[in-house]
Amino acid sequence: MDILIADDDFYASKFVEKTLSEMGHRAHVVENGLMAWELFQRESIRMVISDWMMPEMDGPTLCKKIRTSDCSQYVYIILLTAKEAKEDAVLGLESGADDYVVKPFDPSELRARVQAGERIIQLEDERRSAHMQLLQSEKMASIGQLAAGVAHEINNPIGFILSNLVSLEKYVNKLTDFIQAQDGVVKDLPQSGAVSDLVEKRKKLKLDFISEDIKDLIHESLDGADRVKKIVQNLKSFSRVDQAECKLSDLNECIESTVNIVWNELKYKVEVQKDYGEIPLTKCYAQQLNQVFMNLLVNAAQAIEKQGEIKIRTWNENGSILVSFADTGCGIPDEVRNRIFDPFFTTKDVGKGTGLGLSISYDIVKNHQGDITVDSERGKGTTFTIRIPVVEA
Numbered sequence: 001m002d003i004l005i006a007d008d009d010f011y012a013s014k015f016v017e018k019t020l021s022e023m024g025h026r027a028h029v030v031e032n033g034l035m036a037w038e039l040f041q042r043e044s045i046r047m048v049i050s051d052w053m054m055p056e057m058d059g060p061t062l063c064k065k066i067r068t069s070d071c072s073q074y075v076y077i078i079l080l081t082a083k084e085a086k087e088d089a090v091l092g093l094e095s096g097a098d099d100y101v102v103k104p105f106d107p108s109e110l111r112a113r114v115q116a117g118e119r120i121i122q123l124e125d126e127r128r129s130a131h132m133q134l135l136q137s138e139k140m141a142s143i144g145q146l147a148a149g150v151a152h153e154i155n156n157p158i159g160f161i162l163s164n165l166v167s168l169e170k171y172v173n174k175l176t177d178f179i180q181a182q183d184g185v186v187k188d189l190p191q192s193g194a195v196s197d198l199v200e201k202r203k204k205l206k207l208d209f210i211s212e213d214i215k216d217l218i219h220e221s222l223d224g225a226d227r228v229k230k231i232v233q234n235l236k237s238f239s240r241v242d243q244a245e246c247k248l249s250d251l252n253e254c255i256e257s258t259v260n261i262v263w264n265e266l267k268y269k270v271e272v273q274k275d276y277g278e279i280p281l282t283k284c285y286a287q288q289l290n291q292v293f294m295n296l297l298v299n300a301a302q303a304i305e306k307q308g309e310i311k312i313r314t315w316n317e318n319g320s321i322l323v324s325f326a327d328t329g330c331g332i333p334d335e336v337r338n339r340i341f342d343p344f345f346t347t348k349d350v351g352k353g354t355g356l357g358l359s360i361s362y363d364i365v366k367n368h369q370g371d372i373t374v375d376s377e378r379g380k381g382t383t384f385t386i387r388i389p390v391v392e393a
Ligand SMILES: Nc1ncnc2c1ncn2[C@@H]1O[C@H](COP(=O)(O)OP(=O)(O)OP(=O)(O)O)[C@@H](O)[C@H]1O
Pocket: 295, 299, 300, 303, 327, 329, 330, 331, 332, 340, 341, 345, 346, 347, 348, 352, 353, 354, 355, 356, 357, 358, 359, 382
C-alpha cells in the first residue's frame, strides 16, 4: 500500500518509514504539509500519517484538504500529536482524521493502528466496489428493459411494413407488365388524336423513368426495413429480458448479437473476423455473458488507436466452451497486467473508463464456474480467453 508520511522531524519520519517498510508498505516521506498535499495529488496514496505541527501547512488543514478533494478511493488518515489534550483529539477527528497517535509511541502501537486502517480501507473498497457493481448491473438491467421495450414496439410496425413492401413489389410488377402490354397495343393502333394524346401523356408523366425507379425505391425500402428488423432482433437477443434467469443458450448467437450492438464503436477502425466453432448449447445467464462480451469488445476497440483487427473465436474443448477475443491494439504493459481485473483500475482518461468492465466480467465468468485469462504483448495486441464449462439441461 502507498502510505504518505508527513513530518518535519527527520528522526520521527525515519522511524515511521522503517516500521511501514517492515510491514511491506511503500512509504513516501515529505517534510511539510504543503509537500504532502502536492504529493497526495500526484500519487495514489491510500493512507496518510501526518504530524500535527508542521511548517507551511499543519496536519488538520492537510486532513481537511484531503477530505474535500474528489479522490475516488477512501484515504485513511492518522494524525501524530505531541500533546495528550482531549481538545486536540476532538479537533483532529473533526478535521477528518480517522485516528490519532500520541507521541512518543512504539512500533507495536503504530503497527496496530496501521493494521486497523488497512481493515477499514479494505472494507471501504469492498463496499464501494459492491455499490458500483450494483449500480452497473442495475444500469444494464434497465438498458436491457428499455431495449426490449423499444424492440417490442418497433417489431409490429416493421413487420407489416415489410410484408406490405413485398406485396407492393408484386403489384408494381403486374402494373408495369400491364403498361408494357398496353404500349404494344397502342403502338399498332391507327394514329388518331386520342392515341397521340395518350402517347404524349405517357411521355409527360415520365412513365419509363417511373417504372424503372419504382423498382429501385421498393428494393431500397425493403433493404432498409430488413435492416431495422435485424436491429430489432439484435436488441431483443442482446437484452434477453426473458432470459435474466439461467437458460440453455447458444453463445455464438449471443456474441453475434453483441457484436451488432457495439458495431457503431467498431465499424470505423476495426475489421472483425469471426470464427464461430461448433459449440453445444449451455445453461447460462446469457444477459450477463453478453455484458462480458460487450466489455471485452469495447476494450479491444478502445485499445486500437487507428486501424486494427479483432478476431473472435469460439470452440469446444474438454466439456467447456472457449471464447477468445484477440485484438491488434496497444497491448497491456507487464506492470499493469495483474491489476486489470481490480475494480476501478483504469488507464483511460477521466470520464472515459470507470475501470469496472473487467472486474465485473471476471465476477460473471467466475459465477459460471469458468475463468478468464489474458495474453498480451505490448504494441502487438491482446487476447482475452473465456472458458465456460458446458452445463447441459
Ligand atoms: N484489449 C485491451 N488492450 C489493452 N488494454 C486493455 C484491454 N482490455 C483492458 N485493458 C486495460 O485494462 C484496464 C481495465 O479495463 P476495464 O475494462 O476494467 O476498465 P476500462 O475499460 O478502463 O473502463 P470501463 O470498462 O469501466 O469503461 C483498461 O483501462 C486498460 O488499460
